[in-house]
Each structure stands twice: as structure tokens, then as C-alpha cells.
Amino acid sequence: MLFRRVSRASVVTTGLVALAVLAAGGCDSGPDRKPAAADGPAVIAPGEPGEANRTLSAEEAAEQNPENDSPNSADVSYARMMIEHHTQALVMTELAPKRAESKAVKRIAERIAAGQEPEIEAMKGWLKSYGKPLKAERHAHATMPGMATEAQLKKLRAADGKAFDHLFLTLMTTHHQGAITMASDVKGQGNNIRVEEMADEVIAQQTSEITRMRDML
16 A cells, blocks of 8 residues: 655745746736746745745746655665665575475565565666666665675575575565665655655565564564
8 A cells, every 4th residue: 555645835835836827827017027937937936024026947946846756866776776675585585485394484485575576666667767777886785774695695595494484584574674774764865755655665564574574483
């Protein structure tokens, strides 16, 4: 289930919208009226008490509009890193059908894969929609919380039966906790509504899975 953020509009925004209509409609045709910007109609921003109104370009108005959810660097970094984070989780879940002894472990691995595969595609699609490369120039693996090391993955691949079950649950719980940390961070640092929705989804789903895995340990 996706969660919509509470509207960030303010009284100032309402004033901007209302006055923008007046500006675009040409209601003020006096000699003091400033011309519209080349890329859009001028927007009159109400001044502070005792101050005159200001005329902003369309671009300036967009920057000051709290409803503008253009992605920032935190949104883009989150999507790129979470794709890699989820991809490692899929590497781990692929081992479960043949290595795990517990049916419960096999089921939770299947559940994780079923949830994270479409999330990867959704984040790839989001990046492409904004013309952003899927990967950054610098590798960010070391900065992602919860990622298993190559040594840990090697140990997991060599494990079998109950030993695999315990190691898988331990590593995946830590992995999920890292994903929740990343999702919580972008909710405070990002600006895009869709990214916040995807982060909410990660938090809800992986918190539930952590509870299940801890009960199996």
C-alpha cells in the first residue's frame, strides 16, 4: 500500500497561484507591469507585511513552490543505491531453495524476492523517467548500511541445512535494517513524492519481514 505525503502547500503558495492567474490573464495592463518571462507567465508573489509585491519568473516561482517535487541528489542516490542493495538480497535469496533446510526460511526468501524484484524495476523506471543514469560514476557500495561483505556471501554459499538457515536469517535481518535506514534517511532528505512512496513501501515491508525472521532465529 502506498502512502501519500501530507500536502506541503502554504498560505503563500495559495497566494502565488491566485495572483499567477491574474498575471497570466493580463488583468494588469498598466505601464508599471513587468513583462512575463520568456519561459512562462510572470507570477506576482505577495510581499511581507509592509513590503511591496514581487514579480517572479516562472522558474523562480517553481523554486519557491513547496509543492514542487523535482528530485534532488538524495532522491537519485537513494534509487541507485537501493537497486544495488536489493540486487544483493536477490543473490542471497537465490541460494535458499537448494541450501535451506527450513521450509519457513525458503518461504521468507521467496517472499523477499517477490517483493524486491518489482521494486528494482520501479526504481530503474523512475531514474529513466528523469533521464538519470542507473549508476553513479563512483561506486557507493561501502556507504550502504546492511550490505553483506564478500566474505560473508562466500560463507553463505558454502553453508547448508541449519547452518545456512541461521546465517541467511542473520545476514538478511541486518540487510533489511540497512534498507530501512536508507529509506528513513531519504524521507528526510529527498524531495520527490514518488521516492518517498517507495521508501514508505520498503520500510513497511521490510519491518514486517524482520519480525518474521527474528521469530525464526
